Amino acid sequence: LQVNKLRMTHQRQVILEELRAVTSHPTADNLFGKVRQRLPKISLATVYRNLELLAESGVILKLETSGRQKRFDGNPRRHDHIRCLQCGRVADVPMDVIGMPDETPPDIAGFKVLGYRLEFEGLCPDCRDD
Amino acid sequence: LQVNKLRMTHQRQVILEELRAVTSHPTADNLFGKVRQRLPKISLATVYRNLELLAESGVILKLETSGRQKRFDGNPRRHDHIRCLQCGRVADVPMDVIGMPDETPPDIAGFKVLGYRLEFEGLCPDCRDD
DNA sequence: TTATTTGCAAAAACTTTGCTGATAA
DNA sequence: TTATCAGCAAAGTTTTTGCAAATAA
Numbered sequence: 001l002q003v004n005k006l007r008m009t010h011q012r013q014v015i016l017e018e019l020r021a022v023t024s025h026p027t028a029d030n031l032f033g034k035v036r037q038r039l040p041k042i043s044l045a046t047v048y049r050n051l052e053l054l055a056e057s058g059v060i061l062k063l064e065t066s067g068r069q070k071r072f073d074g075n076p077r078r079h080d081h082i083r084c085l086q087c088g089r090v091a092d093v094p095m096d097v098i099g100m101p102d103e104t105p106p107d108i109a110g111f112k113v114l115g116y117r118l119e120f121e122g123l124c125p126d127c128r129d130d
Numbered sequence: 131l132q133v134n135k136l137r138m139t140h141q142r143q144v145i146l147e148e149l150r151a152v153t154s155h156p157t158a159d160n161l162f163g164k165v166r167q168r169l170p171k172i173s174l175a176t177v178y179r180n181l182e183l184l185a186e187s188g189v190i191l192k193l194e195t196s197g198r199q200k201r202f203d204g205n206p207r208r209h210d211h212i213r214c215l216q217c218g219r220v221a222d223v224p225m226d227v228i229g230m231p232d233e234t235p236p237d238i239a240g241f242k243v244l245g246y247r248l249e250f251e252g253l254c255p256d257c258r259d260d
Numbered sequence: 261t262t263a264t265t266t267g268c269a270a271a272a273a274c275t276t277t278g279c280t281g282a283t284a285a
Numbered sequence: 286t287t288a289t290c291a292g293c294a295a296a297g298t299t300t301t302t303g304c305a306a307a308t309a310a
Contacts, residue, residue, distance in 0.1 A: 007284050007289060028275080043292050048275065050290095066194030066247065068300090069274065082241050091239045109221045110255040111212050117196060119247045125240040137264060137309050158300080173267045178300065180265095198275095199299065 006057060014038050015050050019060060020074035025081070025090040027069040065090060065119055084124035093120060136187060144168050145180045149190060150204035155211070155220040157199040195220060195249055214254035223250060 006012070018034045019026065026034070032047045051072050055062035061073040063081060067088050080093040104113055123129075136142070148164045149156065156164070162177045181202050185192035191203040193211060197218050203211075210223040234243055253259075 005289075009284070009290065011291070041292075043294095045276080045293080046291055052276095064196030082238050082243070084241065085244065091241065093238050104250075108212050108223050108250055108252070111214065111221065111250070111252040112258040112260065113212070113250055113252040114215065115252070116248060116250045119249075120234070120238055120241070120243055121245050121247065122238070122241040122243040128242040130242065135264080139265065139309070141266075171267075173269095175268080175301080176266060182301095 006053060011035075011039060011042055011046055012050050012054070014042075015047060016054065016059070016074070019051075019072055022074075023092065025063060025065075025071040025073050027071055029069065031072065063090065064117065066121070080118045080120065082120035082122060084127050085121050086123055086127035089124045089126075091124070093118075136183060141165075141169060141172055141176055142180050142184070144172075145177060146184065146189070146204070149181075149202055152204075153222065155193060155201040155203050157201055159199070161202065193220065194247065196251070210248045210250065212250035212252060214257055215251050216253055216257035219254045219256075221254070223248075 014035050015031065018031060018038075022034075024030070028048050028051055029044070031051070032042075032044050035042055035047060051060065051062070054060045055072070058076050061076045063071045063073055065071055065081065065083055067083065071090055073092075075092075079095055081090050082093050083090050104116065106113055144165050145161065148161060148168075152164075154160070158178050158181055159174070161181070162172075162174050165172055165177060181190065181192065184190045185202070188206050191206045193201040193203055195201055195211065195213055197213065201220055203222075205222075209225055211220050212223050213220050234246060236243055
């Protein structure tokens with residue numbers, strides 16, 4: 001990677017690998033659990049710090065979803081998510097599904113608009129009953 | 131109000147009034163500060179509990195915005211928000227500004243789609259520099 | 261009268277931080 | 286060699302909960 005001033009430590013490497021190995025948008029704690037299987041001595045603080053740094057560097061994505069804990073995505077490209085109202089699970093929205101404002105106004109309510117965050121909500125395959 | 135099984139206690143009344151008196155989308159703690167000026171003995175727990183109950187009843191809106199603390203809106207009608215990346219301030223997006231697809235697909239990635247949350251981000255009038 | 265609600269205090273849940281020894285480059 | 290990083294432990298921040306007394310209906 002070598003982004004910014006980031007050193008590629010073993011821990012950082014493993015965290016990144018584990019995050020990229022799943023599409024479940026894990027929380028810091030989820031990831032801690034996985035990483036710990038490979039690095040039993042790693043601390044939760046290291047996981048938090050690395051996720052934060054990697055997100056700042058644009059290597060990964062920090063999802064500011066609804067719900068208690070933040071979730072992380074190994075794919076830093078801009079894309080939307082859908083969250084299960086029942087179990088909290090998060091999935092990617094295929095990028096061709098929706099058409100967001102192609103012409104987002106440059107100003108809204110006096111704000112200079114820089115972007116937007118679109119999060120769908122619904123019931124995941126396991127939780128939907130129909 | 132008399133929604134659900136909710137009793138209209140004095141505290142609940144004041145919390146609701148204070149929330150409706152502003153358009154700043156206050157956090158529970160913000161509101162606690164305002165309410166406390168009228169009810170010095172009220173506890174933060176009461177504010178949290180009431181906001182939760184009022185949101186469940188659909189009387190107010192609980193915004194699951196990005197950022198640390200949740201914010202509340204006295205207006206329960208569906209509308210979008212814009213958040214300042216600098217100071218965290220939240221404002222309403224006038225409802226005619228954007229055109230979200232009214233024909234949201236009923237299914238995305240196997241999920242049954244029930245709704246969506248759209249949050250713009252940018253710089254508020256005080257924080258923008260241009 | 262009684263199911264809700266309150267205040268208080270404590271706990272829980274999640275995240276950040278200070279410090280010291282370790283290490284990638 | 287040295288700026289960055291790790292582990293540990295402690296603290297910080299936000300939210301939730303248990304309980305006994307108070308109260309709206």
